[in-house]
């Protein structure tokens with residue numbers, strides 16, 4: 001085998017042979033990502049029996065785009081720390097404040113503290129915003145699919161869309177076990193279709209997200225230029241939803257997935 | 262130190278194998294890829310090394326499997342804070358592949374890329390000396406697709422985003438070039454023992 005030109009040129013940026021599946025939407029500020037800041041809890045709002053929204057004042061917050069997340073750290077008095085990632089629920093225009101929505105995970109170290117001990121005035125530490133690839137600057141038509149607390153970063157997009165009066169198409173499919181488990185239930189409008197997997201109100205079907213709910217959005221309801229799809233939730237849900245999107249014709253390089261692990 | 266009121270955390274574990282800020286995920290193996298899990302069969306899979314090498318080479322599944330097998334038994338560490346102890350991967354040491362292509366003396370770094378287009382950068386020194394593998398087995402079974410099967414890169418001494426799933430190739434370079442997460446603010450090297458999570462750490 002002989003060397004090809006591309007083999008010998010080690011200058012110029014490397015371009016993988018496959019089209020990059022999910023190029024970052026925005027550049028991330030490395031300075032903001034590196035710095036731990038104090039976040040003071042100002043308000044707790046219950047969303048469902050298992051999820052609450054926590055509002056923080058973060059005076060030095062660098063700002064974020066809908067869809068980004070942060071790293072949150074709790075410190076015990078012997079110096080032990082626990083850190084976890086959380087998506088930002090609030091829209092960017094909420095100056096100096098951010099909101100997170102946390103599920104109460106059974107036996108969870110960090111979510112357990114929030115759901116049993118946290119009260120306004122408490123201080124935690126955050127660094128971020130992190131990760132540009134799941135960000136939505138509000139430019140392209142957005143098809144959002146989430147389940148459980150996976151709706152959190154998508155809600156930041158919905159709120160941003162509303163707050164700015166954007167006209168670019170945006171649709172949200174949100175899956176929950178039943179109406180009482182639907183986070184942000186009171187806030188949804190015509191852009192949202194809830195999907196109930198266990199219990200539903202009279203006349204609403206029960207079952208997991210199906211091709212029949214996804215396919216029309218990629219056919220008759222497809223906006224010019226197509227959708228940028230954002231999928232968020234557990235790995236099992238992300239696998240299911242992304243397969244439905246691919247089967248309905250959505251290009252894989254226009255599907256962004258945030259898995260909560 | 263900013264102590265969080267009332268936070269005690271889990272009972273402290275004295276585990277010398279746990280890097281700072283990490284916790285033991287036990288039997289869980291979270292999946293965190295940012296793209297759709299590809300439908301890639303062993304017949305579709307190939308692995309290429311090119312760039313600053315004497316002989317660029319592409320292996321298919323059978324040719325890669327003809328190389329001497331090598332196993333990794335030990336721990337893995339994800340930047341999202343979980344670690345997993347005592348896992349066993351089977352495959353081939355990356356040294357066996359590199360011996361075939363013979364890296365130039367000028368090669369200092371590599372970009373690893375996936376069949377999905379995912380990329381990650383590594384110093385070449387982290388890929389040699391029996392510290393990196395192309396792995397296709399996990400606990401004696403074929404590596405599941407969502408964990409990078411049919412084959413992934415395995416560099417267990419660095420955070421796991423460096424261990425590119427669905428590995429398609431390595432390009433050897435004379436400089437460092439940030440990959441997907443590295444362009445999104447993550448650290449260029451990602452050594453869990455120095456907690457190199459984000460650029461600037």
Ligand SMILES: Cc1cc2nc3c(=O)[nH]c(=O)nc-3n(C[C@H](O)[C@H](O)[C@H](O)COP(=O)(O)OP(=O)(O)OC[C@H]3O[C@@H](n4cnc5c(N)ncnc54)[C@H](O)[C@@H]3O)c2cc1C
Nearest residue numbers: 084085086087101102103105107108109110111149152260
């Ligand atoms: C990018 C990203 C964004 C996210 N956004 C959100 C969000 O917006 N909202 C949200 O609610 N979550 C979100 N998550 C998940 C979040 O990061 C945490 O994983 C979640 O809150 C659980 O953390 P915890 O400390 O409460 O639970 P953990 O203590 O981590 O426990 C999780 C589970 O593992 C078990 N476990 C783990 N370690 C041990 C141990 N040593 N001993 C016994 N049991 C153990 C627990 O019992 C529990 O069932 C996100 C994750 C990612 C990666």
